[in-house]
Amino acid sequence: MTIDEAMALALEHHRAGRLSDAEAIYRQVLTVVADHADALCLLGSIAHQVGRHGVAIDLIGRAITRNPGVADYHNNRGEALRALGRLDEAVQAYQRALTLRPGCPQTSGNLVAALTQLGRAADAVVIGEAALTDGEVDPVLLNNLGVAYKERSRTGPAIACYERALRRDPDHLDAQLNLCNALRQQGRNDEACARYVGMVARHPDSAPLWRLYLSCLLYCDERDEEFFHAEHRRFGDRFARADAPLATPLHRDRNPARRLRIGILSSDLCDHPAGRSIRAWFAHRDRAAFELTCYAEVLRPDDDTRWFEARSDRWRSTVGMSDRDVVEQIRTDGIDILIVVAGHFDDNRLTIAGWRAAPLQVAASDAATSGLATMDYVLLSPLLDPPGGRERWTERRLHLPSFFTHEPALDAPPVVAPPALTTGRVTFGSFNNPTKITPRVVALWSAVLQRMPEARLLLKCADRYADPAVRERYEALFAAHGIGPDRLELRPRGTPRAEHLGEYGDIDIALDSFPFSGSTTTLEALWMGVPVVSLIGDGMVQRMSASFLHAVGLEWCVAQDADDFVAIAAALAVDLPRLAALRADLRRRVAGSALCDGAGQTRALEANLRAAWRALTPAY
Numbered sequence: 001m002t003i004d005e006a007m008a009l010a011l012e013h014h015r016a017g018r019l020s021d022a023e024a025i026y027r028q029v030l031t032v033v034a035d036h037a038d039a040l041c042l043l044g045s046i047a048h049q050v051g052r053h054g055v056a057i058d059l060i061g062r063a064i065t066r067n068p069g070v071a072d073y074h075n076n077r078g079e080a081l082r083a084l085g086r087l088d089e090a091v092q093a094y095q096r097a098l099t100l101r102p103g104c105p106q107t108s109g110n111l112v113a114a115l116t117q118l119g120r121a122a123d124a125v126v127i128g129e130a131a132l133t134d135g136e137v138d139p140v141l142l143n144n145l146g147v148a149y150k151e152r153s154r155t156g157p158a159i160a161c162y163e164r165a166l167r168r169d170p171d172h173l174d175a176q177l178n179l180c181n182a183l184r185q186q187g188r189n190d191e192a193c194a195r196y197v198g199m200v201a202r203h204p205d206s207a208p209l210w211r212l213y214l215s216c217l218l219y220c221d222e223r224d225e226e227f228f229h230a231e232h233r234r235f236g237d238r239f240a241r242a243d244a245p246l247a248t249p250l251h252r253d254r255n256p257a258r259r260l261r262i263g264i265l266s267s268d269l270c271d272h273p274a275g276r277s278i279r280a281w282f283a284h285r286d287r288a289a290f291e292l293t294c295y296a297e298v299l300r301p302d303d304d305t306r307w308f309e310a311r312s313d314r315w316r317s318t319v320g321m322s323d324r325d326v327v328e329q330i331r332t333d334g335i336d337i338l339i340v341v342a343g344h345f346d347d348n349r350l351t352i353a354g355w356r357a358a359p360l361q362v363a364a365s366d367a368a369t370s371g372l373a374t375m376d377y378v379l380l381s382p383l384l385d386p387p388g389g390r391e392r393w394t395e396r397r398l399h400l401p402s403f404f405t406h407e408p409a410l411d412a413p414p415v416v417a418p419p420a421l422t423t424g425r426v427t428f429g430s431f432n433n434p435t436k437i438t439p440r441v442v443a444l445w446s447a448v449l450q451r452m453p454e455a456r457l458l459l460k461c462a463d464r465y466a467d468p469a470v471r472e473r474y475e476a477l478f479a480a481h482g483i484g485p486d487r488l489e490l491r492p493r494g495t496p497r498a499e500h501l502g503e504y505g506d507i508d509i510a511l512d513s514f515p516f517s518g519s520t521t522t523l524e525a526l527w528m529g530v531p532v533v534s535l536i537g538d539g540m541v542q543r544m545s546a547s548f549l550h551a552v553g554l555e556w557c558v559a560q561d562a563d564d565f566v567a568i569a570a571a572l573a574v575d576l577p578r579l580a581a582l583r584a585d586l587r588r589r590v591a592g593s594a595l596c597d598g599a600g601q602t603r604a605l606e607a608n609l610r611a612a613w614r615a616l617t618p619a620y
Contacts, residue, residue: 001056003029003033003036004031006025006028006029007025007029007038007039007567008024009025009027010022010029010039010042011042013025014042014046014186015084019046019049019050020557022042022046023043023046026039026042026043026046027043031260032044035066035075037063037066037067037070038063040059040060040062040063040066040320041059041060041063041070041072041073043058043059043189044056044058044059044060044063044077044080045060045076045079047059048076048079048080048083049304050322051083051276051320051322051325053080053081053083053084053320054080054084054320056076056080056337057077057080057081057084060076060077060080060274061077062082064077064116069100070100071097071098071100071101071104071107072097073097074093074094074096074097074100075093075094075097075104075106075107075110077093078090078091078092078093078094078097078107078110078111078114078141079110081093082110082113082114082117083319083320084319084320085299085300085317085319085320087114087117087118087299088118090110090114091111091114091115091118091603093108094111094114094417095111098111099148103131104143105131105137105138105140106138106140108127108141109128109131109138109140109141109142109143109144109145110140110144111124111127112124112125112127112128112131112141112144112145112147112148112196113144113147113416115127115132115148116144116147116148116151117299117300118300119300121151121152121206122146122152122311122408124144124145124148124151125145125148125149125152128141128145128148129145129393129600132145137168138168139165139166139168139169139172139175141331142161142162142164142165142168142175143161143165143172143174143175143178145161146158146159146160146161146162146165146175146178146179146182146579147178149161150178150181150182150185150370152223153463153464153466153467153470154467154468154469155182155185155186155467155469155470156467156468156469158178158182159179159182159183159469162175162176162178162179162182166179171202173199173203173206173209175197176199177199177208177212179195180192180195180196180212180216181212182197183195184216184219184435185434185435185467185470186286186434186462186467186469186470186473187434187435187437187438187473188472188473189216189219189220189435189438190221190237192215192216193213193217193220195604196209196212196213196216197213197460200213204238205238207323207349207350207351209237210235210238210239211343211344211345211348211350211506212293213231213370214231214232214235214344214371215293215345215367216343217231217368218367218368218500218515218516218539218541219436219438219515220434220438220515221438221439221440221514221515223268223515223539225390225392225539228368228539229369229392231371232368232369232370232371233371233394234371234392235317235371235372236354236370236371236372236373236394237371238375239351239354239372240354240372240374241323241351241354241355241503242355242356242357242373242374244324244355244409246324246327246328246331246355247328248328248331248332249331250331250356250358250359251331251334251335251336251358251359252359254613254616256610256613256614259288259289259290259291260289260290260291260336260337260610260613261290261291261293261333261334261335261336261337262290262291262292262293262335262336262337262338262339262609263293263294263330263333263337263338263339263357263358263370264278264281264292264293264294264295264312264336264339264341265297265318265326265330265338265339265340265341265348265349265352265353265407266278266294266295266296266297266340266342266348267296267298267299267346267348267349268341268342268345268348269294269296269298269304269305269308269309269345270298270300270301270302270304270305270308271302271303271304272304272346273519273520274342274346274365275304275308276304276347276407276520277365277404277405278341278364278365278405279307279308279405279407279598279599280405280407280599280602281601281602281605282307282308282311282312283598283602284598284599284601284602284603285602286606287607289610290606290609291313292312292313292314293310293312293313293314293315293316293333293335294308294309294312294314294315295316295318295326295329295330295590296308296309296315296316296318296319297317297318297319297347297348297349298317298319299319299347310484314333316329316333317579318349323349323351323352323355324355325477326349326352326357326461327352327355327357330352330357330358331357331358334366335357335358335608336358336359336360336613337358337359337360337361337362337609337612337613338353338357338358338360338361338362338407339362339363339364340353340361340362340363340364340366340370340375341364341366342364342365342366342367343363343366343370344366344367344368345366345367349374350370352373353370353372353374353439354372355374356374358506359616360376360377360609360612360616361375361376361377362375362376362377362378362379362398362402362609362611362612363375363377363379363395364378364379365379365403365404366378367516367540367541368391368539368540368541369391369392369393369394369395370394370395371394372394373394374511375394376395376396376612377393377396377397377398377612378395378396378397378398379398379400379605379608380391380397380398380399380400380403380540381399381400381401381402381403381547382399383543383546383547384403384540384543384544384547385397385399385540386543389538390538390539391538391539391540398608398612399404399608400601400604400605400608401597401601401604402518402547402548402551402593402594402595402597403544403547403593404519404520404523404548404595405525405595405596405597406527406590406595406596406600407499407596407598408430408527408590408591408596409497409501411497411498411503412498412501412527412528413498413502413505413528415505415528415529415583415584415586415587416505416529417580417583417584417609418508418576418579418580418583419505419506419507419508420508420573420579421576421580422575424454425454425456426452426454426455426456426508426509426573427455427456427457427458427506427507427508427509428445428448428449428455428456428457428458428505428506428507428508428509428510428511428569428573429459429460429506429508429509429510429511429530430445430457430458430459430510430511430512430513430518430521431459431460431461431500431504431510431521431524431525432461432512432513432518433461434459434461434464434465434470434474435465435516436513436516436517436518437459437474437513438514438515439515440514441479441513441514442474442477442478442481443481444481444514444535444562444565444566445457445511446481446483447477447481447562447566448565448566448569448570449483449487450481450482450483451566451568451569451570452570452573455487455573456487456488457478457483457487457488457489457490457505457511457564458488458489458491459474459489459491460490460503460506461549462494463492463493463494465490465491465492466492466493471490471492474488474490475488475490481564485500491503499599500524501524501527501528502528503527504524504525504528504530505528507525507530508530508572508573508579509530509531509532509533509568509569509572509573509579510522510525510530510531510533511532511533512532512533512535512545514534514535514537514542515537515539515541515542516541516542517534517535517541517542517543517544517546518532518534518544518545519544519545522534522544522545522548522549523548523590523595526548526549526552526554526586526587526589526590526595527586527587528587528591529582529583529584529586529587530583530586531552531554531557531572531579531582531583531586532545532548532549533557533559533569533572534546534549534555534557534558534559534574535559535560535561535562535564535565536557536558536559536560545558546558548595551593551594551595552586552589552590552593552595553589556568557572
C-alpha cells in the first residue's frame with residue numbers, strides 16, 4: 001500500500017468516526033515519512049476531537065512548520081487553541097487561514113465564534129455578515145453568527161440564523177441548542193422546553209443538552225413534581241459512570257480528624273452571582289482543617305478569578321479537559337469532598353460527579369436535585385427544605401443558616417427615600433431575568449397595576465430590553481391585560497454594578513418572579529432598602545426569595561396565593577410612611593442577619609462537611 005493509499009484509508013476511517021483505526025494508520029505513515037504534514041495535522045485533529053487539545057496544537061504546529069501555506073492547518077490549530085481558551089491565538093490562526101483561503105465559510109464561522117467569546121461580538125457580526133454575502137454559507141457560520149447577534153441583544157436575527165442553519169442541517173446540535181437559548185432569552189420557555197424534549201430523544205448522550213433542558217424545566221409555568229424528578233433521574237442514569245475503569249483509585253485515608261482536602265468544581269469562579277455566593281468560604285475557611293483546591297472551568301478569567309486563586313491552596317484550570325481527565329486529576333489530588341457549584345447552570349460540569357470523582361460529593365448553590373446517585377449531599381437552608389415538602393431529592397440534605405451568603409458591594413450607594421414621595425406615584429419594579437417573567441407572572445403583576453391605576457412598572461436586566469424582540473413580546477403580554485406601554489419602563493442599558501444598585505432607588509416596591517423566584521436580585525433589592533413581594537411555592541426555586549425575606553423579618557411580604565400577593569403589594573403602596581421607615585431600616589436588618597454572616601455560614605459548612613466525612617461508610 002502506498003502512502004497516498006494509506007492516507008485515503010485513514011481519512012475514510014476518520015470521517016466515519018473510527019478514530020482509533022485512523023490514528024493507527026496516521027502513525028504508521030509517520031514512521032515512514034516523519035514529517036508528513038497531512039498525517040501530522042490529521043493526527044492532531046483526532047487529539048482535538050478526544051479532548052487532548054495541547055497535543056493537537058503541537059502536532060498541527062509541526063504540520064505548519066513543514067507546510068505553512070495550507071489554510072486547513074491554521075484553521076484546525078485555531079480550533080484546538082479555542083478549546084483551551086487561548087482565544088487571541090485562535091483569532092490569529094483563523095485570520096491566517098482566511099488569508100490563505102479568503103471567504104471560507106467554515107473558517108469565517110470559527111473566527112466569529114472566537115471573537116464572540118472574547119467579548120468582541122460587534123466585530124464578529126461584521127465579519128459574519130460579510131461572509132454571508134461571499135457565496136456559499138454553511139451551518140457553522142450561520143450558527144456562530146446567531147450567537148454573535150444574541151450577544152448584541154438581537155435575538156430576532158439570531159433565531160433567523162439558527163433556523164436557516166437547521167434547514168441546511170436539521171441535526172446540527174449547536175444550532176438547536178442556541179435556538180432554544182434565544183427563545184428562553186425572549187421568555188419563551190415553554191416553546192424551548194418542547195424543543196428540548198425532542199432533542200433529548202435524538203441526542204440522549206449530549207450532556208450540555210441535558211443541562212440546558214433540566215434548567216429550562218425550572219422556569220416553566222407549570223411543573224409536575226413527579227415528571228420533574230423522573231427527568232432528573234433519567235439524566236442521572238444516563239451519565240452514571242461510577243463503574244468506569246479509572247487509573248487512579250479513590251483516596252482512602254478515613255482518619256476523621258485529619259485535614260480534609262476539599263475540591264470546588266465551578267465555571268463561576270469569576271464575577272458571577274454563584275461565585276459571589278461562595279466567596280465567604282474562601283475568606284473565612286479554617287486553613288488548618290481544610291485544604292482547598294479549585295477546578296475552574298473559567299474561559300475568561302477576571303479580577304474575581306484571581307481573588308479566588310489567591311485564596312486557594314491549589315488551582316486547576318479544567319478548560320479543554322475531558323470529563324475523564326478532570327476526574328483523574330481530582331483523584332490524583334486526593335480530594336476527599338468535591339463540591340459542585342451550580343451544576344445546572346452556565347458551563348458547570350455536573351456530569352463529572354457521575355464518575356465518583358471523590359469519596360464524598362456535594363451539590364451547592366444549585367436549584368434542584370442533580371439526579372445522580374453519586375451525589376451524596378445537597379446544601380440547602382431550612383425554608384427551602386420544609387418538613388413534608390413535595391420536592392424530591394436523590395441526595396441527602398445538609399442545612400446551612402442561609403442558602404446564599406450576601407457579600408454587599410463596598411461601592412453600593414446609600415439607600416434613598418422611596419421615589420413615590422417625590423413623583424407622587426408608586427413605581428413597582430423587577431430586575432429579574434426576563435426568562436423568569438413568564439405569562440403567569442405578567443398576569444399577576446398586571447393585577448397589581450390594575451389595583452393601583454396610577455402606578456408604573458420598571459423592568460431592567462442588563463441589556464435584555466435593548467432587544468427589540470424582547471421589548472415587543474413584553475409590551476404585548478402586558479397589553480393583553482390592559483397595561484399599556486405608558487405604564488411600563490423597559491430599561492435597555494446594562495450598567496456597572498454600583499450604578500445598577502443605585503437604580504433600585506427608582507423603585508418603591510420590588511415584585512418577585514415565579515415559579516423561579518429571585519435570588520441575587522432579591523438580595524440586592526433588600527440591601528438597597530427595597531421590600532420585595534414574593535409568591536411562595538413548593539419547589540426550592542419557588543422559595544428562595546421567601547427564605548431571604550424571612551431572614552430579615554419580612555415574612556409578611558411572602559404571599560401564599562395570587563390574591564394575597566396583590567393585597568400585600570397594594571397595602572405597601574398606599575402606606576408611604578411605613579414604606580419609608582422600612583426602607584431606611586432594611587440595610588441594617590440585612591447586615592445583621594444570617595444573609596451577611598459569612599463567618600457563621602462557613603463554620604456551619606465546615607461542621608456539616610466534617611460530620612458527613614465521619615459518617616462515610618467503609619465502602620470507600
